[in-house]
Amino acid sequence: MRLSEQDITNAICVNVAQRRMVKPTDVDVSMMWDEDYGFSAEIYVGGRSQILVQATILEAIEQYMYQQFDMRVFRDQIHLVLDEEIVADIEQG
Known part of the structure; x- marks a missing residue:
């Protein structure tokens, strides 16, 4: 699966x-x-910015997969890839 x-x-x-x-x-x-530094994300909330490291991004993906697709996914199954855009390849296991 690819996000x-x-x-x-x-x-x-x-x-x-x-x-x-x-x-x-x-x-x-x-x-x-x-x-x-690899993958990261800059977020803006209420006029403030913060940089999220890759581990935090992976945690967000884990929770998203569970909440949206009812799939239990672990970090070692998620691989961020720089293609034409940043995508997440998720191993089915």
Whole structure:
């Protein structure tokens, strides 16, 4: 299974909204990839920005897969890939 960058962004919005007790539409996400640091995301909530590391992105995807698809997915099954966009390949197991 493959999640698009939009799916990953949605997962992050929902995850951050639940943690900060705001609406998912109140969260803006910008996905990033850097040769030295790998995958990350910059989020904007209430006028403040924060950088999320890859582990936090993977956690958001795990929860999104469970909430949206009723699939229990573990971090070692999720592989972020830089294609034409950032995507998440999820191993079925």
